[in-house]
Amino acid sequence: MxxxxxxxxxxxxxxxxxxxxxxxxxxxxxxxxxxxxxxxxxxxxxxxxxxxxxxSFNEVNKFNMTSFVGMQNYTEMVQDKEMWTTFGNTLKYVICTVPVGLFLSICIAALLNSKIKGTSVYRTLYFLPSVTMAAAVAMVWKWIYNEKMGILNSVIRGMGGKGVGWLTDPKIALYMIMIVGLWMTVGYNMIILLAGMQGISKSYYEAAAIDGAGSMQQFFKITIPMLTPTIFFVMITSIISGFQVFDVVYMMIGKTNPAYTSTQTVVMLFYRQAFDYGHKGYAAAISILIFAVIMLVTVVQLWGQKKWVNYD
Amino acid sequence: MKSKSNTKKLFIHLALLLGVGITVFPFLWMVLTSFKTVGEAMQIPPTFFPKKFLTDAYTQIISALPFARVYLNTIISTVVTTVIQVLFCSMAAYAFARIEFPFKNAIFVLLLSVLMVPGQIFLIPQYQIIQKLGLLDTIPALFLPNLFSAFGTFLLRQFFMSLPKELEEAALLDGCNRYQIFWRIMLPLTKPGIVSLVIFTAKFAWNDFMWPLIVNTSPKMMTLGPALSTLQGQYTTKYPMQMAGAVMAVIPIIVLFFIFQKQFIEGVAQSGIKG
The missing domain is CATH 1.20.5 (Single alpha-helices involved in coiled-coils or other helix-helix interfaces)
Known part of the structure; x- marks a missing residue:
């Protein structure tokens, strides 16, 4: 023992x-x-x-030498009219594309969630734009929008209308860019939302049907509330990527375009300041601003979600 | 009742087909224009189908830009980025998911913080690193920062954590070391996660725009995205050529997408469920 x-x-x-x-x-x-x-x-x-x-607190010269300037870049930024314009454009882009994009992708996801044939073919086709290169796609859209020879104006003229300078009219060019942005992202977000819809237990719908709820009622009383966590996720990611639009604007709007100022986004300004004009210190301050704004919006969203997102 | 549900289905199909039309039309128009002559492309009113399918635009583009070279650069950059990034991420992900070691959580949180910051923040210093290394306008410049990914590490960690612990414990008792366990047992089991990350990274690397635009400015060292921008600037009105370039830039990813569509779509679908 x-x-x-x-x-x-x-x-x-x-x-x-x-x-x-x-x-x-x-x-x-x-x-x-x-x-x-x-x-x-x-x-x-x-x-x-x-x-x-x-x-962002320095001036950075061509040889990467820094000299401390304190808050100068930031004060310059606040006084820079161009910064405010680009910031306004970006904000407009986010405010328009996020709700419209959510609406469209929820609609398509809801249609695809019904018992119809061919859903996987639809899914694949809708997803296609999001896998393709933004630069290439922007070129195609620029050609479609072309004022003189583009297909869009040809169709309008064919119907007796007048051609529009889709990308050269400062009033509408940004909206035309938004359409391209939506075209590229709606299918992607739709896939995420569709997966969310398919994850909702069938028993809710069965119970609602027994209680006599129609399909519209089921959609607004069950699908949407149960989908709020997914909607929240899609919303946050869309806002973050919306603040960072670059490729499409860079490809579609040249420096001589009359709509140049009304379409420049903050990331475009950052790029030009850092790599075209060589103002790296100032550009660094702009990038910090982008970061701060994204953080702020995300924090506000996270705080606000308690009011409308259901987590069970 | 039956006929009512059939008309409803018909309307759903019509609505979806309208959306498909808008989604697919730019691709169709790109391909159709690429086979036209410059004159036909600019004709008013335009023809829909080319009168004759000509491949002139494609032969022109290959001689106009160092296109073959640009293509090769893009392929090399994409393959290197994908292979190395996925390897590095899976190694780190395994350790973070399955091994206890000092400062594990602190290191993990530090790496995750990279995810919260928009990419522009890193660009200027990253550019300077490449510059200091004398690597501007070289192939390594295209992929160097992209070999390391916090996102990939985080994604694969989730997959490693979902595997049963018993497998590993049995292997440890049998005298396998950690390297063998990782390489022979765990890595093969996380195949779905690896495939997701491979697809995501390859797509990202192929389509990447701002970084290659900044670091490689000589035409021979460009990748497809920035090269298209140059093409657009040089041949402003040669639309068939521009479209031919666009077609060639999107085809590899579209082919990949049609082969792996299930993995492409499932990978994205799952990203929302976690959130």
């Missing part, structure tokens, strides 16, 4: 020793596993983030 005890003590001892040896081996293995990503992110993302914050 005593021997047994002793033996088991020895055994647990060796097991413990083995375990700690194993743990140490595990640590080494774990550090080796995480080393590439961790070092890469430190060098190319985390340190650059800190540097960028520093740059």
């Amino acid at each position: 005593g021997d047994d005890m002793a033996e088991s003590k020895v055994r647990t001892g060796t097991v413990k020793k083995k375990a700690s040896k194993r743990a140490k081996k595990d640590w080494v293995a774990a550090y080796i596993f995480i080393a590439p990503v961790t070092l890469g992110l430190l060098v190319f993302y985390i340190w650059p983030f800190i540097q960028n914050v520093w740059f």
